[in-house]
Amino acid sequence: MKTSKIIFVSLLSTIAVILLAFFIDLRIYSRRDNGNGSDFNVKKHELKFFKVLYISNSMNVTLVKNDSSYLEVTSLKDSLVPKVNFTLKEDTLRISDFEKTSHHNVSIRIHTGDSLRRILLSNADLAVEHCNFGVLSLDLSQSSIWFNQDDKIKSHIRQLNMVANNHSEVNSNSFYADSIDIVLRHSEANLESISKRLAGTLSDSSRIQARQPEEIWLKKDLTSKISVSDY
Numbered sequence: 001m002k003t004s005k006i007i008f009v010s011l012l013s014t015i016a017v018i019l020l021a022f023f024i025d026l027r028i029y030s031r032r033d034n035g036n037g038s039d040f041n042v043k044k045h046e047l048k049f050f051k052v053l054y055i056s057n058s059m060n061v062t063l064v065k066n067d068s069s070y071l072e073v074t075s076l077k078d079s080l081v082p083k084v085n086f087t088l089k090e091d092t093l094r095i096s097d098f099e100k101t102s103h104h105n106v107s108i109r110i111h112t113g114d115s116l117r118r119i120l121l122s123n124a125d126l127a128v129e130h131c132n133f134g135v136l137s138l139d140l141s142q143s144s145i146w147f148n149q150d151d152k153i154k155s156h157i158r159q160l161n162m163v164a165n166n167h168s169e170v171n172s173n174s175f176y177a178d179s180i181d182i183v184l185r186h187s188e189a190n191l192e193s194i195s196k197r198l199a200g201t202l203s204d205s206s207r208i209q210a211r212q213p214e215e216i217w218l219k220k221d222l223t224s225k226i227s228v229s230d231y
Contacts, residue, residue: 147172
């Protein structure tokens, strides 16, 4: 074999080895990045059913509608097991001081049944999945809530009452609500919910953007804005 052919074959072999190593490393990284269970610890805490959820100074928290009631803490295997401050006293579950700055690789999932009636957030962020409730009340202060619903599972709330204060945000993608009552004070709401009735008041530079319901009654001061779309 000529020297030029030997060099050419060696070069192709080297390139093939580099590409193979690259794809193996890419698959391993992708599997780790996608949150494969082998790279995470999940600690489960059984709970009694509760009516009130109070969250303060916390982020990376998700609420999930389920048949049973429990709390899951997910963290990386190589990291220290985080301390989660939660108490369940009488009918109230409290979670506090679970800050994103010190828990950026950790998350909490709260599973609840039909008993939940009220959510209070103070300097906290909460995502809500699969929200099928009869009556649900929200009180927010310097907080945000995100109704992130699965297209395959249609969520429905018969009566949703919301009060948002002090630079709070209420956001949602599509879910069904028979009636929504909302009070915004220096806060905003972006609602893609499909509702029969929407009512409320806005003050102190608040803003709401919503789908056109069958019935609407909204009152605002001169500093606030209302935007309703029919789509």
